[in-house]
Amino acid sequence: MEPVVEVENLNLIIEGRHILKNVSFKINRGEIFTILGGSGSGKTTITKCIVGLLKPTSGSIKVFGKDLTQINPLELNGLRKEIGYVFQGAALFDSLKVWENVVFYYLEHSNMKEEELKEIALTYLKMVGLGEHTLELYPSELSGGMKKRVGIARAIATQPKLVIYDEPTSGLDPITSRLIDNLIKELRDKTSSTALVVSHDMVSAFTISDRIMILREGEVVLIGTPQEVLESQDPFVREFLRSGLGELQAINRG
Numbered sequence: 001m002e003p004v005v006e007v008e009n010l011n012l013i014i015e016g017r018h019i020l021k022n023v024s025f026k027i028n029r030g031e032i033f034t035i036l037g038g039s040g041s042g043k044t045t046i047t048k049c050i051v052g053l054l055k056p057t058s059g060s061i062k063v064f065g066k067d068l069t070q071i072n073p074l075e076l077n078g079l080r081k082e083i084g085y086v087f088q089g090a091a092l093f094d095s096l097k098v099w100e101n102v103v104f105y106y107l108e109h110s111n112m113k114e115e116e117l118k119e120i121a122l123t124y125l126k127m128v129g130l131g132e133h134t135l136e137l138y139p140s141e142l143s144g145g146m147k148k149r150v151g152i153a154r155a156i157a158t159q160p161k162l163v164i165y166d167e168p169t170s171g172l173d174p175i176t177s178r179l180i181d182n183l184i185k186e187l188r189d190k191t192s193s194t195a196l197v198v199s200h201d202m203v204s205a206f207t208i209s210d211r212i213m214i215l216r217e218g219e220v221v222l223i224g225t226p227q228e229v230l231e232s233q234d235p236f237v238r239e240f241l242r243s244g245l246g247e248l249q250a251i252n253r254g
């Protein structure tokens with residue numbers, strides 16, 4: 001089966017800085033694929049390349065079989081519709097109510113009536129575990145975990161085939177983080193979509209991922225199943241795992 005994302009020898013140089021170095025990986029249909037790496041290792045930059053916001057200096061990126069370096073802006077827009085992006089920090093519009101945030105795409109691109117749009121918003125809010133009472137709230141009235149859920153509802157409201165989650169658990173307490181982890185898995189199963197997760201949350205990565213890619217200063221160190229990562233003898237991977245050992249032991253005990 002054709003991979004959903006296929007990145008080959010991706011290099012990105014910005015202002016003389018080599019940010020991504022020969023990055024290659026594939027994400028298969030239905031997978032939860034996590035990019036794990038320290039701050040500034042290039043995780044978010046990879047996702048920006050995948051949605052066509054950054055142009056590679058060299059290398060190729062195919063999404064749903066289409067080569068991003070070869071397509072025109074119209075095709076790129078079409079492709080973006082198939083991708084849901086959950087931003088770091090949720091990035092909700094503060095002046096819009098929850099329901100308007102969730103159906104933002106439809107507000108911009110359709111003539112549907114308010115009642116219909118609220119109905120759609122409610123469907124997706126329910127999918128992320130939020131109820132009808134949240135429809136009329138403003139983002140400032142939500143907790144951090146609820147904001148993330150609304151951000152996820154907005155990302156899946158266009159029924160994307162690929163959902164990119166940028167640091168979905170950052171800034172959340174451990175219990176809420178695990179709820180978001182479960183939600184990511186549940187949504188992948190319910191909607192038969194593919195998920196690309198960017199994280200430095202070790203517990204999250206080892207709990208939800210089918211495969212993990214470890215990135216260090218713009219270079220791929222290892223790609224493998226959680227088990228393969230745990231068994232790796234690569235010194236950087238060992239050190240990286242050691243730094244999150246307490247968290248990992250907690251998963252094993254759980």
Ligand SMILES: Nc1ncnc2c1ncn2[C@@H]1O[C@H](COP(=O)(O)OP(=O)(O)OP(=O)(O)O)[C@@H](O)[C@H]1O
Binds near residue numbers: 015041
């Ligand atoms: N548009 C840009 N111009 C210049 N440098 C950039 C640009 N975008 C990213 N960088 C640099 O690229 C490197 C990787 O950044 P990126 O945001 O991808 O890291 P990250 O792994 O997602 O980090 P974090 O976990 O802190 O979000 C950083 O050193 C950053 O300063």
